[in-house]
Amino acid sequence: MTPRLRDANAPARRAQRARWQSSVLAALKRDDHFRSAQQLHLDLHTTFATSIALTTVYRILRRLTTQQIVETQRAENDELLYRIRDDSGHHHYLLCRTCGRAERFAVEPFERRIDSFASAHGYADIDHRIDIYGTCAECHAGSSRPTKT
Amino acid sequence: MTPRLRDANAPARRAQRARWQSSVLAALKRDDHFRSAQQLHLDLHTTFATSIALTTVYRILRRLTTQQIVETQRAENDELLYRIRDDSGHHHYLLCRTCGRAERFAVEPFERRIDSFASAHGYADIDHRIDIYGTCAECHAGSSRPTKT
DNA sequence: TTTGGTGCAAAACCTTTGCATTAGG
């Protein structure tokens, strides 16, 4: 009874591995903004009419992050935000605290200064966190009207 | 009967205002390293033999921060760290993730770049987070011995 | 008495985890 080849099943298994993963990816692919797990969970319920559990959203996002399919960014309130990764490498962003829109910000020269400063002071295992937060033009226009003019 | 001047009482009231505040300040003043509220609470119990509650430590630290007497810094694991403020103004530090030692790191030119970049992109209410973490020479020397030599 | 500092327990909040259930091959 020639058992089905294990290797041949692999793609199928992978495709089926996470029933919800494709939905999460679809929600992420709506745009390139950073979103929290909870926002995604909400989107999946409303826009995508799925009944996925929040826990599963977290699990799938963690797996996708490990696989470098999504990248994460910390929000001002320390939540983790996720978005589809467009290329490889680690970047720093100017992030809209309202809509999650992100503008890549070059920091290489500054990072070099950090490293030389750190080694000059005898520090090892240097790591850094550079996050810029603001309100993008679109979000600012929408909310900066205390009363109707 | 010239009632005591209310203003004259102010210092006394202030001194008494927080029974534990002086202890917390004493614990902070042991050195200029950044410490978490929980570390301070532990110190107060052990070294200072006080029985202050953790909640109160948090409350006092929050008040001192508001009064600009202490400054805060976020640890790599997002805990809030506190230390006595030596001068006014906001600074960024290279922080030892083991002992809380901090080296001030000048970032003004970089901050200017951030602001111009942000306004060029139409973002408002810009804020940023620049934190550098490492292991200082002393801590590195102490812990980088997997087994006794 | 009045004000407000204090302690304890519980809540808040995001994220992870334990465990039993279920889906799919």
Place this chain on the structure above:
DNA sequence: CCTAATGCAAAGGTTTTGCACCAAA
């Protein structure tokens, strides 16, 4: 049958908050 995904509830960890109590003036 067997593996792995899933859902639910609960835990984890830091910081805050509600509430009763107590201390000082």
